[in-house]
Amino acid sequence: MIRTTFHVVALVAGTALAIATLASPPSLAQAPQGTVAFTNARIIDGTGRAPIERGTLVISNGHVTAVGPASTAIPAGAQRIDASGKTLVPGFINDHAHLNVDRGATLPVRDDLIRRLKTYADYGVTSTVSLGSTQADELEGFTLMQEQDRVGLDRARLYTAGLNAIGKTPEEARTSVDRLADLHAQAIKFHINHTPNDMNRPTWSAIIDESHKKGLKVAVHIYYMEDAKAAMDEGVDILAHSVRDQDVTPAFIAEMKEKHVSYIPTLTRDLSVFVYETTPAFLKEPFFQRGMSLYKEQVDIVTSPAFQEKVRKDPTTEMIRKGLAQANRNLKLLSDAGIPIAMGTDSGVAGAGNVGRWQGYFEQVEMEMMNKAGMSPMKVLVASTGDAAKVMGLKNVGTLQPGNWADLVVLRANPLDNIRNTRTIDSVWIAGAKLADVAPATATR
Numbered sequence: 233m234i235r236t237t238f239h240v241v242a243l244v245a246g247t248a249l250a251i252a253t254l255a256s257p258p259s260l261a262q263a264p265q266g267t268v269a270f271t272n273a274r275i276i277d278g279t280g281r282a283p284i285e286r287g288t289l290v291i292s293n294g295h296v297t298a299v300g301p302a303s304t305a306i307p308a309g310a311q312r313i314d315a316s317g318k319t320l321v322p323g324f325i326n327d328h329a330h331l332n333v334d335r336g337a338t339l340p341v342r343d344d345l346i347r348r349l350k351t352y353a354d355y356g357v358t359s360t361v362s363l364g365s366t367q368a369d370e371l372e373g374f375t376l377m378q379e380q381d382r383v384g385l386d387r388a389r390l391y392t393a394g395l396n397a398i399g400k401t402p403e404e405a406r407t408s409v410d411r412l413a414d415l416h417a418q419a420i421k422f423h424i425n426h427t428p429n430d431m432n433r434p435t436w437s438a439i440i441d442e443s444h445k446k447g448l449k450v451a452v453h454i455y456y457m458e459d460a461k462a463a464m465d466e467g468v469d470i471l472a473h474s475v476r477d478q479d480v481t482p483a484f485i486a487e488m489k490e491k492h493v494s495y496i497p498t499l500t501r502d503l504s505v506f507v508y509e510t511t512p513a514f515l516k517e518p519f520f521q522r523g524m525s526l527y528k529e530q531v532d533i534v535t536s537p538a539f540q541e542k543v544r545k546d547p548t549t550e551m552i553r554k555g556l557a558q559a560n561r562n563l564k565l566l567s568d569a570g571i572p573i574a575m576g577t578d579s580g581v582a583g584a585g586n587v588g589r590w591q592g593y594f595e596q597v598e599m600e601m602m603n604k605a606g607m608s609p610m611k612v613l614v615a616s617t618g619d620a621a622k623v624m625g626l627k628n629v630g631t632l633q634p635g636n637w638a639d640l641v642v643l644r645a646n647p648l649d650n651i652r653n654t655r656t657i658d659s660v661w662i663a664g665a666k667l668a669d670v671a672p673a674t675a676t677r
């Protein structure tokens with residue numbers, strides 16, 4: 233018996249109908265220009281679902297339009313890319329970064345921020361969340377954020393919280409949140425620091441309350457579990473660093489679960505505090521050197537004998553080395569308990585002493601450290617893509633699902649076999665366009 237199937241497709245033009253016979257793989261009506269179909273790819277979609285083997289992913293007009301097995305329809309005229317042996321993952325998302333202008337930079341602020349966003353992109357980081365601007369770069373950050381919803385963006389997306397919320401009184405704190413809300417901040421961040429200028433509890437509590445009134449999530453800088461608990465009791469949404477003074481207790485984990493509080497470990501932030509006692513070997517890696525045009529100035533600082541001696545003598549160095557060991561333990565406890573984890577690094581932060589937090593490279597190191605702390609490669613990937621988007625409320629990014637922006641990384645080796653394979657970048661795509669200036673593929677070690 234001969235069975236003929238007809239597939240009816242409405243063209244974008246609206247009125248015309250085309251009838252095409254289904255073949256294998258089927259062809260649809262003529263694709264809009266710029267339509268690309270990856271075939272024979274392993275596709276990890278960022279939701280945590282098992283990968284699709286030998287799958288097809290179609291992107292058009294900057295967005296994912298189809299994803300599925302080999303039988304997935306490919307529009308006629310689409311550019312086909314045979315991705316045999318390659319793995320497609322969503323572009324990585326860093327939920328705790330700082331897009332701060334270099335104080336000594338000679339470039340205009342906008343150009344300096346853009347070169348940073350391009351460096352992130354070169355490392356496969358296609359979205360970055362700035363949890364703290366400086367006066368010098370805050371407004372340009374908001375401008376860049378407004379300009380990025382377009383096809384063919386050639387830099388990482390930026391989502392900014394603007395300046396950290398602050399106030400001497402609850403009223404001042406609310407005013408500070410209102411200003412940020414008017415600027416369309418992605419989220420609100422504040423600090424519990426134990427410095428003389430620290431806000432008292434009613435003041436920072438007003439930040440949380442006012443942010444929620446404006447529909448904004450709140451992230452808090454903490455170090456101690458007691459502070460994290462106090463912030464949680466007052467309704468905070470996100471812990472922006474690891475708890476580093478003790479094991480998180482079952483009661484603490486239960487409260488995080490009940491209140492849907494999520495967690496950004498920022499392990500490389502702590503690494504950067506003590507790793508420059510001497511010159512770390514990674515500075516010589518070809519993969520690190522990919523970012524050298526941006527990193528150069530700070531490489532000179534962290535390799536200088538005077539700086540390294542200062543690090544060795546600083547009492548903070550030892551405290552943070554121990555703090556990182558504790559952070560690793562807590563990440564495992566929280567991940568095993570099912571708490572939403574989002575990748576974040578604190579890369580790029582401006583300010584005296586905060587050097588060597590490499591934008592782009594450290595997101596890659598962070599993923600490796602999260603894996604070493606006890607998260608499976610799949611959990612690390614979800615924390616660095618789909619869950620990072622969810623935790624920060626980012627729309628239309630994070631997963632390779634129809635309707636989302638086509639932000640993705642093509643890898644030459646499977647990151648589920650070894651998390652370091654996230655470094656085997658073949659190409660980076662943002663809003664449906666391949667970045668032209670990604671350095672040649674670098675072998676994993």
Ligand SMILES: [Zn+2]
Binds near residue numbers: 328329363364578581
């Ligand atoms: Zn930070």
